[in-house]
Amino acid sequence: MTPSSQDGAARGLAFRHWRPIANGLAFCLTVTAALWALSIPRYVGLGLYPQQYFATMLMLAMTAAFLTLPARRGTDRAVVPWLDVALAALAFVATGYVAVAYPWLVNQIFMKPPEVWIPGLIVTLLLLEALRRATGWALVIIISVFLVYALFGNLFPGRLAARPQNWQLLSGYMAFDTNGIFGIPIAVASTVVVTFILFGGLLAATGGSAFFTDAAMLGMGRFRGGSMKIAVLASALFGSISGSAVANVVGTGVVTIPMIKRDGYPAHKAAAIEAVASTGGQLMPPVMGASAFLMAEFLQTSYSSVVMAALVPAVLYYVALFIQADLEAAKLGIKRVAAELIPTGKSVISGLHFITAFALLIYALFTLKWQPERAALLACVSVAVTALIFGYKGNRPTLSALFGTISGTGHAVVEIILISAASGLVIGVLNITGLSFNLTYVLVQVGGGSAGLLLFLSALVCIVLGMGLPTLGVYVLLAALVAPALIKVGIEPMAAHLYVLYFGMMSMITPPIALAAFAAAGIARASSMKTGIAAMKFGWSAYVIPVLFAFSPTLILIGPPSDIALAVTTAVLGVWLISAALAGHFSTQLSPLMRALFAGFGLLALVPAGAFAGAQITDIVGCAGGLTVMALELLRAKNPRMKKVGV
Structure with a gap:
């Protein structure tokens, strides 16, 4: 020796x-x-x-x-x-x-x-x-x-x-x-989270993750700014089952960020789009970074109720990002993805069997009312069996690869189990000392009983506490410390918990410690701070939408169906208008006046009719004014005389 x-x-x-x-x-x-x-x-x-x-x-x-x-x-x-x-x-x-x-x-x-x-x-x-x-x-x-x-x-x-x-x-x-x-956190992590991480691992091992990326590329690659739209869709699909925003950035960003840069998009903006798209996966059902299951336990409600409440805000988040990606591409003249990089429809069709697993998961959860962990195991079996029979692009996983996923899942959930167990220490202190009641009292007192001021203070607390922390740790802390104060001033409990989740997740793209944005910046070789600031711009909707559903829970599907339908419709229009204002482009480049009008009418349209007395009027003004300025811009794009005037 x-x-x-x-x-x-x-x-x-x-x-x-x-x-x-x-x-x-x-x-x-x-x-x-x-x-x-x-x-x-x-x-x-x-x-x-x-x-x-x-x-x-x-x-x-x-x-x-x-x-x-x-x-x-x-x-x-x-x-x-x-x-x-x-x-x-x-x-x-x-x-x-x-x-x-x-x-x-x-x-x-x-x-x-x-x-x-x-x-x-x-x-x-x-x-x-x-x-x-x-x-x-x-x-x-x-x-x-x-x-x-x-x-x-x-x-x-x-x-x-x-x-x-x-x-x-x-x-x-x-x-x-x-x-x-x-307590509750480790109960969720050691049952539901493990099985869903196994599901995600099997998708990666069998080619399912590649299928969804290829499907996004096939669907969006032929449109302007296709690379950015691919990043949005791929990250939404992968992130919905991923347990980490940073892991989502790394998993999809190594493919999408170079593709976006190759199309001529600035490096820091390419990284920002990927960071925002990946962070949104933590807000997108069914898994929501495992927070959905914890939320159901905290609220003593069903998992399906949490999923339904979270769906519309998450869709609005991605609609805003998708529209901005499209308009930014139009402004910069970025065309479609190179034809040789787009997979063929025949090759993508060979992976349609992966959708069976998601169909079974949804059926077991919402129709059979199975426990989430058991439904996830059914989806795991479906992925493994169909991949062994059909494969993807002519490749079938080996049995050793499938068994390797079992130990790989164990390694992947070690961190989550540790975080969940340690989060129980916080809950234990809150209970044994009565600190939870005292903190709620202090926050309500500082907020002066005003829901608006308390929401603002809570947002700051959420972003600060969320800096540098993983998804589960962020949510458990905020659900225990901040959500009770919001409920105390009359915020719907589901809205309060979704509110703290949103602002806790925004720490992932909010400098000075924006883990998802900085991880994407590393892949893009871009400035971390420039990427973080651009990510805040692309992710603007996540700073606004939670405030709206806190005041009017119609956006989380609580209320009469007619009110819900109206709120969702006007919200989509508002998101479109504000996204155009931020991009500075609609059918053509927007003048400063038109950007201001788009933003103003968009904000008015975003506000749900039930948010406060007289909000119906803001909705009417926002929608009427927004549709008018959109029509003017379309006419301006077709009429050379209006272009010269610069309306």
Whole structure:
């Protein structure tokens, strides 16, 4: 053995020696989730608390995290240090003990014996360290602040003061109470999210993701600015099942961003369009970055209700982006995608069988009323079977590739499970200290009881708290901290939760920390800040639409059908008008006066008729004025004399 190899052995073993174990843990994680979704433990007579299952999933996730994630983020894992091996073993033993002894532990929390608080403390500390490795310091610091508050709440002023908690009691409560680590967030992540991530992984492995990108290219490539429209459609399709805006950027942006740049579009705008399109995937049903399932749990409503409420705002978001992409292309003279890059209809048709999986998913969810995780497994089986029979473009996946997706899914959900478990710590502090009530009171007091002012303050809080945080972490924090205050001043609960989700997601494209925009800028080799600012412009609708459905829930399909139809119709017209104003182009280049008129009438048309007393008048003025200026612009494009006047 050479000196260098001896040094390496002293530090740890090469990762290749631990990879099979890590893959095995990831494989077990996915399989365990599938067995639980199918209720196999109950069928075989094994009576388990749900928290025992959650503890098992956390055990597998934390152990895999310490084996695969280096202590210093951004570095390669060539060697697994012995310390990390020890942490992985400790995580396996401590969380495994919780899984086995949970029925006894949960009844001893307030007795505070060492058998309760010692494993509780170990699990909590290991979870925070694993979370730091997976996501960085931001979420860990926020959670640590909450834990410090629980211990020293008496030192805080005014309404924020709380009775300090005994640290032994806090350790047991956080680790074992159903309001702590093993609460709602991990319940959703370890059931629904795992199965939907498996669905997405199978689509990627079988060619389904390529099919949707090719379908978008075939459908839009022959129109002006086709590359940008392809980016919008492909990212919407992929993002609707993806769990991460950044992953969506990377997954589709490596194809779409170079294509947009090749058509002559500025690099920072190419990156911005992809970032906005990818971020919107977190707002587009059915998965919504897993937030839809959590929202259903928080609101104690059905998943289908959340999906229906989220549908119209998400469609308006993409309509606005699509129109801007089209008008920007017209303004810059960008033509269709090169013919040789567009796939043939025959090749794309060979992938139509992938649609069967989505049809079965929707049928199982909305007609059979299955649980989302079971419906997702049905879609997974459909994808695998039809891909093995029909393939795509003459290629069929191998069985080893399909089985590889199982362990790949396990690795992909490790971060999500860690975030969800850690988010439970925040919920636990809010419950044990009463901070949730106090924060709601403070926000309402600062807002002066005014819904408008509170919405503005809440939007700022959402964007700030969302900076640098993953989807699930953002939503759980905001649902616990901000949504109750909005509900308190009369905002519809569904609208309040969608509001905080929208503004939390906007942190992905809002500088100074715009993760999705910056990831796209890296692919485009463009300025990060210029990309972020352009992304805010392209994503303008997500800053406006939530305010509208907060005041008038007709945009989230709550209300009489006639009012809903009117609100959606006028909203589409308003989105079109404002998008044209921002692009500075309609049928021809818009003059400054016409841009102002388009924007003004668009805003009036956007406001739903039920938003406030007299809003029907703003709707009428907006629609009539908007249609008039659109007609004038069409006439101006055809009449040379009007062009010279510059109306």
